[in-house]
Amino acid sequence: MDCLKKKILSEGLVLSETVLKVDSFLNHQLDPSLMMEIGKEFAKRFHHQKISKVLTIETSGIAPAFATALVLNVPLVFARKQKTVTMDTDCYTAEVHSFTKNTTHTITISKKFLSADDHILLIDDFLANGEAAMGLIQLVEQAGATVVGIGIVIEKSFQPGARKIKEKGYPVESLVQIASLQNGTVQFLNEVNHYE
Amino acid sequence: MDCLKKKILSEGLVLSETVLKVDSFLNHQLDPSLMMEIGKEFAKRFHHQKISKVLTIETSGIAPAFATALVLNVPLVFARKQKTVTMDTDCYTAEVHSFTKNTTHTITISKKFLSADDHILLIDDFLANGEAAMGLIQLVEQAGATVVGIGIVIEKSFQPGARKIKEKGYPVESLVQIASLQNGTVQFLNEVNHYE
Numbered sequence: 277m278d279c280l281k282k283k284i285l286s287e288g289l290v291l292s293e294t295v296l297k298v299d300s301f302l303n304h305q306l307d308p309s310l311m312m313e314i315g316k317e318f319a320k321r322f323h324h325q326k327i328s329k330v331l332t333i334e335t336s337g338i339a340p341a342f343a344t345a346l347v348l349n350v351p352l353v354f355a356r357k358q359k360t361v362t363m364d365t366d367c368y369t370a371e372v373h374s375f376t377k378n379t380t381h382t383i384t385i386s387k388k389f390l391s392a393d394d395h396i397l398l399i400d401d402f403l404a405n406g407e408a409a410m411g412l413i414q415l416v417e418q419a420g421a422t423v424v425g426i427g428i429v430i431e432k433s434f435q436p437g438a439r440k441i442k443e444k445g446y447p448v449e450s451l452v453q454i455a456s457l458q459n460g461t462v463q464f465l466n467e468v469n470h471y472e
Numbered sequence: 473m474d475c476l477k478k479k480i481l482s483e484g485l486v487l488s489e490t491v492l493k494v495d496s497f498l499n500h501q502l503d504p505s506l507m508m509e510i511g512k513e514f515a516k517r518f519h520h521q522k523i524s525k526v527l528t529i530e531t532s533g534i535a536p537a538f539a540t541a542l543v544l545n546v547p548l549v550f551a552r553k554q555k556t557v558t559m560d561t562d563c564y565t566a567e568v569h570s571f572t573k574n575t576t577h578t579i580t581i582s583k584k585f586l587s588a589d590d591h592i593l594l595i596d597d598f599l600a601n602g603e604a605a606m607g608l609i610q611l612v613e614q615a616g617a618t619v620v621g622i623g624i625v626i627e628k629s630f631q632p633g634a635r636k637i638k639e640k641g642y643p644v645e646s647l648v649q650i651a652s653l654q655n656g657t658v659q660f661l662n663e664v665n666h667y668e
Contacts, residue, residue: 305585308542335530346504353501
């Protein structure tokens with residue numbers, strides 16, 4: 277997705293060999309027009325799938341997932357990272373470790389928003405080690421629902437997340453794939469055929 | 473906003489005299505079409521204002537704020553509730569107490585996303601005691617920027633938030649105003665003239 281690559285090259289900050297900061301357009305300040313382009317692109321890539329709901333995880337996944345759900349005209353559910361006093365006790369839960377923040381938390385989703393006949397498109401902003409995506413997959417599997425695929429805005433292809441998820445048999449569509457962040461430089465993976 | 477009132481009456485759950493749960497369409501599962509109607513309504517109510525950015529606070533404010541920013545065609549910034557390792561150290565900060573969760577946290581926004589010439593529309597899902605809104609106002613004031621107004625999806629008018637913010641001189645536009653949650657029932661405040 278060329279407009280996203282350009283945005284990464286012009287505004288992204290490489291903080292280390294594993295951390296790319298994109299807070300000017302993706303996870304602190306958001307560009308609504310770009311986000312809608314992202315939503316349209318995910319809808320296009322999964323157009324051959326039956327999708328009943330989009331699922332993401334708070335916080336940075338919400339905007340791209342919302343744009344996708346809007347284009348697909350289906351509800352969006354976001355998993356919570358911790359229970360609040362107004363949440364159901366009746367939740368599906370999974371443990372997710374964040375390597376960036378070096379924390380482990382429980383992600384939860386109310387059972388009433390996932391049912392066995394749901395066909396779920398997972399959306400998230402980043403895919404690195406795959407912890408968040410695997411946690412979301414676990415929530416869907418607990419409900420007996422179907423994961424139709426995982427849409428990722430920025431995949432760090434030098435980390436094992438995408439491989440792990442594909443090995444489980446789930447299609448991954450990443451709008452941008454980053455091969456390396458070495459020497460303070462973003463190197464994209466060669467284009468792949470997304471519409472095989 | 474009649475469609476929102478209907479949704480509250482049909483899907484909202486009154487958990488106590490102060491807590492209304494609307495997780496089926498506002499803060500866990502989201503209805504993207506309703507959210508766009510909310511965005512259009514906020515844009516209409518503040519159409520006479522110059523707005524350069526929409527500001528909200530994670531998590532539940534993001535979807536209605538995104539819809540509003542999309543309609544207004546301006547960037548959206550969401551304040552963070554805690555620092556992450558990828559955040560700037562160069563942030564505006566404010567303390568916010570949540571009575572619902574009985575916690576106090578620091579909200580932060582990177583200084584590079586708020587400047588003195590910004591005209592900021594604040595959007596949030598709920599207004600109760602006004603702690604989150606007052607925190608957001610503090611962030612904007614630290615930047616020397618202008619708060620053009622505060623748009624609230626659901627105002628709990630029996631709590632002091634709206635009054636406190638209006639006393640500070642900021643216009644508040646609430647799409648729905650709830651007069652009481654007593655006896656397990658949602659009672660709306662009488663319609664007010666929004667376009668004075």
